[in-house]
Each structure stands twice: as structure tokens, then as C-alpha cells.
Amino acid sequence: MRRVVVGATGTPGSLAALHRAAAEARVRDAELWVVLAWQSPGGELGSRNGLGPTALAECRAAAVERLRELLDAAFGALKPGVTLSGFAVRGTPGAALVGTACDPGDLLVVGTGPRGPLRRLVRPSVARYCLAHAACPVLAVPPSPLQSDLEAVHRRNTWRIPLDLRELTPEQ
Template sequence: MSGHGTGRVVVGVSGSLASLAALRAGAEEARRGGRALIAVMAWEPPEGEGLYLRHPDPVWARHWWNEARARLDRAFDEVFGGPPPGVEAERRVIRARPGHALCDVAADPDDLLVIGVRHGRRRTSRLHRHVRSHASCAVLTVPAPPVPKGMRRALRKVTAEDFALVGE
């Protein structure tokens, strides 16, 4: 899959507000540049790779792959209501640490790697540090939308469906 422009726009998606903002910005960059959009959801077994390798269970691994795929699909539904309009998009679920997965996919110097960052975060995340030191292409960081402090706790429990009911 390649767009009209050079390189692709690779976006890290986790389902967080920051990654949803990154997905929206990445789609706009892809649309504007005639590039393909590659959305990447990285995952690892919840018990960690080390423990999983000592007690491998393919059914368990498939379950977590399916969970990651569902989160990636939900992100597209929440941001665009389905596939993003006007852009060729590919969804990839990769079993790896997020930084490694993103840098492996965005390996071409003409690619653009887009990641979300939490608004107001004082320290950079492990992902941000890894990407900053290992990416072989340009990196765009997109901040999550700011949320007033008093609303943060309540918003952790809100779903996309809650917002859909507002106008009804």
C-alpha cells in the first residue's frame, strides 16, 4: 500500500486520548500529502513475554491479539466513525513493545511517525524516549486534548457512546 506522496504516515494507537489525537493528526497528514496511513497497535501478553515463553499458550495469545485488534478498530470508530475519509489506511496489530513496533514499521527515512503524548506530562514516556533515539524518520508528537483536573476522574469512566447520547 503506498500513497501518492513519498513515504507513509505511521501512527501509534493505544486507545488513549493522546493516541486518538495522534490518529486524527496522522490521517490529516496522510490526506494532505497523498500518503498511506498505517495505524499500529502494539501488544504484549499481560504477564510479559518472559513468563509467556516459559508457559506458552497460543489460545491465550490469540485472545490478547483479538483484544488489541478490537481496541484498534474502536479507535477508528471513535475518531472517524469507521475508515478515515479520503485516505488509504491499513491497520496493523503487532506483538512487540510499542517503540520497537513503531520504529520497525516506520523504517523508511521518508516515512512520518506520529505518536500521542499526554498533555502536561513532565517526564517523557518510555515510548517517546525510544522513538526519539531510534526512529529513522521524522517524528510528530501530538498532545492529548487538555482535560480540567476536576473532570479527569469522571472522564475515565465515560465511553464514546456517552457522547453520542448528548444530542438526542
Template sequence: MNRTVRRVVVGVDGSAHSLAALRKAAQEARRHHATLRPVLVYSSPMGDYIDTLWPPDPRTARELDRAAYRRLVDSCERALGGLPADVRCAPTTAFGPPAPLLVQASGEDGDVLVVGDGGHGALHRLLKGSVSRYCLRHCDCPVMVVPPAGD
């Protein structure tokens, strides 16, 4: 395994926790002269379970992807003042369950995955699981979990 950091992959969903993770990921990308890869994973308004049974038609899928990309760029604007000019940046979106897709997105040699510590309550973790815990258990690359601001 190569120890050189080539890409810093960061999960972004627009929440305050993910914006803190995005800021930290940008710092790490600058520090290592690596590519910053913000990833926004989305599903349709019907939810993950319905999406697996009845995936959206191609037109709806394109609309969902465009809306997700706009949310990703907006998140970069809120966290970083826009897509950073001082570091290579490769924003991307993915459709499906967040945790497995973040693990998949950070599967190359030289990747580091950065995720926010979601800050959801016990009921949410019970019903949906914890993205950060899933990534820690399943990622082959180093994972950095960024705590909420002020913690």
C-alpha cells in the same frame, strides 16, 4: 533518503492522547496522499516483562491479537468515525514493547511516525519510560509528537 511521505504510521492505544495523534496522522496522510498505518502494540495482561520470559501459547496469542485488533478498529471509530474511506488505511497490531515496535513499524523510506504526548506522570515515565521520547531518539524517519488536546 526520499523526502516523499508514503506512509504515516501512528501509535494507537485507545487513550485520548493517541486518538488525537490518530486524527492528526489521518490529516497528514490526506495531505500527502499517503497510506495511514495505525499501529496498536499490545502485551498480555501479565505485562511486558512476563511476556519476554514466558510468551503466551499460540491460542492465547491469537485471542490477544484479535482483541487488540478490535481495540484498534474501535479507536479508529472513536477518533475518525471508522476506518477512513478517503485515504488508504492499513491498520496493524504488534505484540511486545511499544516504543521499539513503533520505531520498527516506521522503518521504511518515506515513513513519518506520529505519536501522542502520553501525558503520564513522572512516576510512570520513570518506571516505563516515554514512548514519544524513545521514538524521537531512535527513529530514522521524521517523528511528530502530538500534544494533548487543549495544550
């Protein structure tokens, strides 16, 4: 059976990729595999220095619950119309996605987001990692045009900039 593999984080870009992956799975008559990558607190170093099996099991259980919440928020009562499987995979997001989409017949769907210079230094791009390392085709889904509007509203609220009501009226 062919698979469409997509990562889930709950961000608007992740949800856009998830819905695009569901559409691709319907078109290709494929299974939809949703992957949530998780890491132990402190990363791999933290898991080697004192986290026992109980703590790791709790981290995995929290990731599974988060995945259930994400899928419920993404699809709600409406089902995606394809066979859906969710996986909580321990590891970094890029490696978890590439490791899951390991068959050349798979399709890996990743969301891309706005990436400023500071964000690139702090957090590497999962989409770039997948494009460089995947053994299957990768579909990079750009962010929704509404995402930049949402980010502008967040910046306005953070800096407490007053809203000019003329911005809300459509131009003619």
C-alpha cells in the same frame, strides 16, 4: 507509496495524534498505517513460561478487535480520506512504532502527554523512545488544551471536591 504511521491506544492524546496523522496523510498523499502494540499477559517472560499458542492467538485477536473499536470511535462513519491500514503488533509501543516506520520516507506521528515524575518512573515515554530511535521524521503532537481540563475534572471527582459554579461563568 509513502506512509504515515501512528500509534493508537484510545487515550485523548492518541486520538489527537491519529487525527493529525490522517491530516498529514491527506496532505502528503500517503497511506495511513495505525499501529496498536500489544503484549502477552506477563510480558515476554509470561509468554515463555506457560502461555501456549492458543493464548497468544487470543491475545492477538483481542488486540485486533480493540484496534477496530478504536478506529471506529476515531472516525465513525466518516472515513479519513486516505488508504487506511491497521496493524496489531506484538511488542512494546515504542519498538512496535519504530519497527513499523522503518523507511526513511515514512512519517511517524506520536502523541505526547503530561508526564509527571512518578509517571516517568513507572512508564517510559513512547514519544521519547521514538524520537531517539526512529529512522524517519517524527511528528510529536502535544495534548489537546482540553485534556488538562478533563484531568482537573477527574481529580475533582476522585477527591469529591465540590464544584464552584462561578468557575463555569466566562470572565468579562
